[in-house]
Amino acid sequence: MSLNRPARPLKLCLVCDDFARGMNFDVLTCMSCKAFFRRHAAQAGKELRCLLNNDCSITQQTRGACSACRLKKCLALGMNPALIRSSPKKLKNTTQSQLCDASIEDKQIVRLPQPTTLSLLAKDNSTLTFDEWNLLSNVIHAYDEENVITAAQKLLREQASLPVKIRAKRMMVFELIGTFFSAIKPFLYYSPHFHSLSPDVRRVLIENNLNGMGALNAMFGAYELKLFGNDSHVRTCYEIYGEEYVKDSELLANRSEQNGTLVKMFLITLAFSTNCSLVEECQITTSTNTSVTSSIALTRIQDVFIVMLWKYLVYQYGYLGAVRRLDHLVKFYLDILNRLNELNSKEHRDMINVIIDQTTHSLTLDD
Incomplete structure (x- = not known):
């Protein structure tokens, strides 16, 4: 596969963010x-x-x-x-x-200290297997290869060092927001499950899901970085998106899931979804869409990730806590999709379309 491997950033400890050895x-x-x-x-x-x-x-x-x-x-x-x-x-x-x-x-x-068994079904003891723990670890590592939060922090520091009059120009705001959308590319690049699919299926998944995944990632990043507390950034966002849209987005970001591990697992689950995105009719052809929805390989991959996500939730929060957490996460994502549907910034749409085109070209080459 002739892909340009992303440059590897400085590796950090996944537990505490210190330098990894x-x-x-x-x-x-x-x-x-x-x-x-x-x-x-x-x-x-x-x-x-x-x-x-x-x-x-x-x-x-x-x-x-x-x-x-x-x-x-x-x-x-x-x-x-x-x-x-x-x-x-x-x-x-x-x-x-x-x-x-x-x-x-x-x-x-x-x-090991095995997690306490919390039965969901008679045939499911709700503990992650050794392979599932490894998959979870690999998903987190793949996401952290991009170090998107660190990259965004660097951009904010660079902006803060500029004179007030040129701080947080529109171009700079788009660069910052685009960082969270672009981070989806290496996340998928390091997924063997993604590359096991045909180029056509990969293309449709990227076109359907990257916008929603990137928006979820951006909301999580905005919460982590306290972006809505950055006056220069917010004022420029008012110019681009409108004050009402930005204020509603701030309320949405404040509801962001705080468990970063869970966000990353949910993102990779969404990556293989065929019905969790807003798709315009002109985006895909009927024949291609049929090939995706009928793909046995894709269905098996979906099963792998949703089972891992659910078992992790039960392991972390117990059965009732898992139900509440998943309900909150799904509702949060649906509200993000609703915000995307109300977006009226052509500049933003153009930026996302460029990122989708670049990601599609890079990740759908024949093996």
């Missing part, structure tokens, strides 16, 4: 998070307790504040306790009888 226990992490996971993985659900709401933000600055939430994030990202090895020195100083007596406990430490 490599893959540790199946996830890209820094040395601090590697050591933390080695020490604490056997204690999941036992000794570690969050003193707040079990939803602490884990960053390089806060990672030492809550071990329970840090460990939960490690496991959610796919760090594998089965890869932790027992210390040779400890084994050397332990008698054979002690080893026998402690064999069950040692095996538990070496293997």
Whole structure:
């Protein structure tokens, strides 16, 4: 496949955003998070307790504040306790009888703390399999290859350094917003599932879904970066989109899902969807649309990602919490699609069409 591989940005730890030192226990992490996971993985659900709401933000600055939430994030990202090895020195100083007596406990430490079984259906124990954890980790890694939040922060810093009169011009606003739409391209590029589809199917998926995916990504980014608190940016957005549209968009962004892992999983699920986007009749031909909706391969891929998404939700929030979270996420996305339908900026539409054309050309070449 003759694709131009995107330039790799500086790699960051997926747990705390510190500089990453490599893959540790199946996830890209820094040395601090590697050591933390080695020490604490056997204690999941036992000794570690969050003193707040079990939803602490884990960053390089806060990672030492809550071990329970840090460990939960490690496991959610796919760090594998089965890869932790027992210390040779400890084994050397332990008698054979002690080893026998402690064999069950040692095996538990070496293997993993399995998530509590929360049955959804009689045949589904709602725990992610080893392959599903790996897939989840790969999805997050693929998204983070673009480092879109870091790139957007850099653009904002560059704008802030300019004189007030030329700060946040229309071109700069479009460049910033376009960053979140362009980030979908490498996200799909690193997906083997995407490349397993025919070029025609890939093309239709990009044309149908990239606009909605990019808008969801932009809303998440606006919330993370507090863009609506940037006066220069907001004033220029008023000029482009109209004050009412921007204020309504701010209210929508404030409802954004705060779990970044969940957003990334939802994005990749939407990427393979055939009925979660606003599609104009002229965009696709009937024959091509039929080939997509009848594709057995695509249906199987959809099953893989929706099962992974649901199991992750149940693992993180329990059954009722998963229902509420998914309901909120779907409603949030539908409201985003509604906002897109009301958009009246030709400049914005032209920008998105260029990004869609570039992504389609890059990702639909024959293998």
